[in-house]
Amino acid sequence: MEFEYNENQEMIAQMVRDFAEKEIRPNMKQWDDEEHFPVDVMKKMGELGLLGIFIPEEYGGSGFGYFEYATALMELGKVCGGIGLSVAAHNSLCTGHIYYHGSDAQKRKYLPKLASGEWIGAWGLTEANTGSDAMRMQCTAVKDGNDWVINGSKNWITHGLSGDVAVVLIRTGDLLDSSGITAFIIEKGTPGFSAIKIKDKLGVRASETAELIFDNVRIPEENVIGEVGMGFKQAMQILDGGRISIAALSCGIARGAFEASVKYAKEREQFGQPIAHFQAIGFKLADMATEVKAAELLTFQAADLKNKKKPLTKQGAFAKYFASEVAVKCGNEAVQIMGGYGYTKEYPAEKFLRDSKLMTIGEGTSEIQKLVISREILK
Numbered sequence: 001m002e003f004e005y006n007e008n009q010e011m012i013a014q015m016v017r018d019f020a021e022k023e024i025r026p027n028m029k030q031w032d033d034e035e036h037f038p039v040d041v042m043k044k045m046g047e048l049g050l051l052g053i054f055i056p057e058e059y060g061g062s063g064f065g066y067f068e069y070a071t072a073l074m075e076l077g078k079v080c081g082g083i084g085l086s087v088a089a090h091n092s093l094c095t096g097h098i099y100y101h102g103s104d105a106q107k108r109k110y111l112p113k114l115a116s117g118e119w120i121g122a123w124g125l126t127e128a129n130t131g132s133d134a135m136r137m138q139c140t141a142v143k144d145g146n147d148w149v150i151n152g153s154k155n156w157i158t159h160g161l162s163g164d165v166a167v168v169l170i171r172t173g174d175l176l177d178s179s180g181i182t183a184f185i186i187e188k189g190t191p192g193f194s195a196i197k198i199k200d201k202l203g204v205r206a207s208e209t210a211e212l213i214f215d216n217v218r219i220p221e222e223n224v225i226g227e228v229g230m231g232f233k234q235a236m237q238i239l240d241g242g243r244i245s246i247a248a249l250s251c252g253i254a255r256g257a258f259e260a261s262v263k264y265a266k267e268r269e270q271f272g273q274p275i276a277h278f279q280a281i282g283f284k285l286a287d288m289a290t291e292v293k294a295a296e297l298l299t300f301q302a303a304d305l306k307n308k309k310k311p312l313t314k315q316g317a318f319a320k321y322f323a324s325e326v327a328v329k330c331g332n333e334a335v336q337i338m339g340g341y342g343y344t345k346e347y348p349a350e351k352f353l354r355d356s357k358l359m360t361i362g363e364g365t366s367e368i369q370k371l372v373i374s375r376e377i378l379k
């Protein structure tokens, strides 16, 4: 594994930095205040190739690997965790599920639209009563002739309202049977399929979150991804890869909080000198710098395994668990270093802290990552 950025990573990092400074930073406070998901900005990121980063060019993607993908999310995280989350969910979950498990016909139909940003993707596993305990889901699909009829709901779904297509995991067998869940592709506008926006989130407020409702939604057999009954295992594999993206986004948030803290500590004077000169602050910065670097290394190690198509359940969980906790810690320390100013929206620290907290919850809580890691160690 190389420790330096490759040429593509350098290029992507610069491109995302330029884009974020021009299109995201000037507007992000308003999006955060108003809980506005900027669909137009997603479309522009599609034009830049950021919505199909690891999708091969033959399906309209950028044809890069996970180093480049992680790099893009790290850069977005430094500026806005909400926009970063939308890019992560679109790439890893919806687009990734169709790419890794879909038929060639499904890939040809959906991936070019998703990779270009013409369509925005959503992915639904969680329900109101089944978060960590994903297998206990209640939403059902019943076979009727050549169709499946879906009833139930999904909760906490990124792009549930604005998404043009959703990959949704639905029960087709017995409760608690790991072979009783199937993945379906459902397009916006399908009769009986609706969504309600979830409001008043603490952070990642520029990313849209919604509840999906299925009321006798009729889906043709051709929209089943892979084999009937393989959905849960597909979802677990998708989450293994998805956790790299949340780890990368967490690294970006952590580094953003760290860099803002360094800048503030050099400028802010107390007792006749910059507060950076006080060991209490210098040691905080040293801890942040060390932990951000460690989180980045774990994330790139997981990305390396993904690029090599090797098992990454444990390393993905290592990276996601560690990096998300580091992001919260760095957000918290940034507020502390900035004191009263850090507690206001005039300064960036409080948004880093609010955005970071979702990283320890979404795509598997820190507790689930520890469960996954301990099972891997003990098996």
Ligand code: COS
Binding pocket: 125, 126, 131, 132, 133, 134, 135, 178, 179, 232, 233, 236, 237, 239, 240, 313, 362, 363, 364, 365, 368, 371, 372
């Ligand atoms: N890759 C492939 N298959 C996997 C897998 C993985 N990473 N993890 C589990 N599986 C398989 C198991 O091998 C098992 O197969 P068999 O039944 O054929 O033996 C099956 O899936 C069920 O696994 P397990 O028995 O471990 O299921 P549990 O109900 O105990 O749940 C956890 C496992 C807790 C790890 C899972 O439910 C989970 O990840 N929960 C969190 C969900 C989550 O992250 N939600 C956030 C979504 S926000 S986008």
